Amino acid sequence: MLTDAERLRIEETFALYESRSASAVDGLLIIQQSRGWVSDEALADLAQFLAVSTHSLESLASFYSMIFRHPVGRHVIMVCESVCCWIAGSAELTAYLNDRLSVGLGETTADGRFTLLPVVCLGACDRAPAMMVDGRLHGPVVAADIDSILSQYP
Amino acid sequence: MMDKSTPADKPLTGHLRADGRPLGLGEYVKNGGYGALRKAVTSMASAEVTDVVTQSRLAGRGGAGFPTGRKWGFAATGPDYAGAKYLVANGDEMEPGAFKDRVLMEGNPHLLLEGMAIAAYAVGAATAYLFIRAEYRKSDQIMRRAIAEAREAGYLGKRIFGSGFDVEIIPHSSAGRYICGEGSALLNALEGERPIPRHKPPHQTSAGLWSKPTVVNNVETLCCVPAIITNGAHWFIDLARSGEGGTKLYTVSGRVNRPGAWELPLGTSIRELLEEYAGGMRTGLHVTAVLPGGGSTGFVLEKDLDTPMDEASLRQVGSRLGTGTIIVLDDQTCPVGMLHNLEQFYAQESCGWCTPCWQGLHWVRELLGDIEGGRGTMADIGLLQWHVDLIKPEHTFCDLAPGAMQPLESGLRHFYSDFVAHVREHDCPRRAAGRRWG
């Protein structure tokens, strides 16, 4: 079931477009903001609310890289893999985080604190290598700063 | 820095705050902001606005360089048309190497809103969407706040400056994927459809968003508009060092001393950007080549660095202006590795609609991975060339895949010996060049 607050926020977007189905991406983002991810059940509830088929909504949810269809940790770290960050050592940065957090890309730490994901591009080429934690940009990231960055996300 | 320009020479960034915070509405208005919108809606017919923009030679800054005024003209309808029209600002900016639109949205949000409102007036749209990519959270917050401020102050909404013109700007936060920046995929995204490109024709200017006449313009393109209306077409043309009008928000990234963004006359040379603005290469590194206009443009070699950064000049050295966002390849970075990274991006971001792209780019990525990893053969290099020859405009449904071939085509031409060395030595000859990060 969608919560009343979610329904209200999604309804507010109806007036922005010519059709209710256009609120699909807004709806997915609103659900994700309140729950961290979009479960099968939430997806079906949203589809019903927007009067679209579950299949077509799933074809959107799975297309967009920032819609999480699996549970994630309390904080999501995204390491930029774009060419400028690669030149500045993003592969080494990822390897360092793999080691420091004992997780691979796409995995969540055992304590549920961090999920580590790759991202194709953060648009922060002037701050390479860059990473984003919960929507906040960090960069250029150096090894010596990693612990203090992570400590901001308990 | 040797920069002697005044704010008047930099219509996009001249008034940016030194502390990096966004220019507020009060400061923006104090510097003449929203004066161009007032002038347009109170003293010019919409066709006149389009004419001035056409005369200014403003060309799209989103990568394709299409003349802006001409595009607006295509959306003109006869007096009988009573339906809706739309203007869309494309802030999806996901081209590898590009971050210029972020600088504009974070630093001068009202400039974009004013440009959008004027463009909406010129094309007859009462609704304008601002499409913002998912990762630009800060831009998103700043733009939403600015829209509320401008509405409150009456610069957006009903009967702007007492004229008969109404306009609303609606921000749309996206959820990832490079293809959403392709104009027609972006319209599908706004409609809540799967964001794959649409067939053309019909063109968006006749049947776009919800099948209504629609103009899609890049954020930087729209930011150029207010100053053109205020100062006129000739002033804008004279800003450039070459025949193409205006300034350009260039960026430089890679291992230079000061990666960043600078607004300079169109036609500024690559060398000037690298040396005077980006502060040259970091100690111990030398420039080998640059991708002058983002990931979908061809390499320009060190010997051609005096080339002016404009469309005509870059074409002469086999490349394109693209988004005007320079990525530097240094002598300790492997060109094969760089191409592998780029093609990985394009293969992953292929929307999957047409076979030459989703199949072809995955093969290209695999081949490059094998060659970079020392497992490649001379036949693999031949196969790469074969893909370059086949993945062309007209062979694919949109320009993503042909764009992806531009760095590869030029890379095979300029760095052929690097490819061969990987095959012969069964390893990357530059692997020893050492750690990049730590």
Ligand SMILES: Cc1cc2nc3c(=O)[nH]c(=O)nc-3n(C[C@H](O)[C@H](O)[C@H](O)COP(=O)(O)O)c2cc1C
């Ligand atoms: C794969 C692909 C991605 C694109 N991404 C963007 C983008 O992020 N921003 C943009 O303004 N244009 C992008 N474009 C170009 C748009 O299709 C379109 O030409 C542009 O938004 C028009 O605006 P302009 O004429 O003002 O440049 C992209 C094109 C392709 C093929």
Ligand code: SF4
């Ligand atoms: S070229 Fe690629 S991105 Fe473009 S329509 Fe075809 S599959 Fe999709």
